[in-house]
Amino acid sequence: MPDVTGLELAKEIRCIRPTLPIILCTGYGEMTGQATVREAGVCEYLRKPVAFHRLAGVLRQGLDAMSAEEI
Numbered sequence: 001m002p003d004v005t006g007l008e009l010a011k012e013i014r015c016i017r018p019t020l021p022i023i024l025c026t027g028y029g030e031m032t033g034q035a036t037v038r039e040a041g042v043c044e045y046l047r048k049p050v051a052f053h054r055l056a057g058v059l060r061q062g063l064d065a066m067s068a069e070e071i
Helices: 006-016 034-039 052-065
Strands: 022-026 042-047
Touching (some): 006 022, 022 052, 034 042
16 A cells, blocks of 8 residues: 555544454554554454465455344
8 A cells, every 4th residue: 555554544444334353464564553553443463474274264354253234
């Protein structure tokens, strides 16, 4: 995403759909602080490479958190 960071995108998404679970996945070195990530509305913050079972578990949690109307 050349013009916006993942955290900025998460904040924009949160304005449009506040209940949508957001999973941020990054391959860059430094992890952003948990408080900053939570403030942006991110429910999970993963670093690449991500093990398949970890990604599957996080996706399952996100889907489980949504109501049927949101899916």
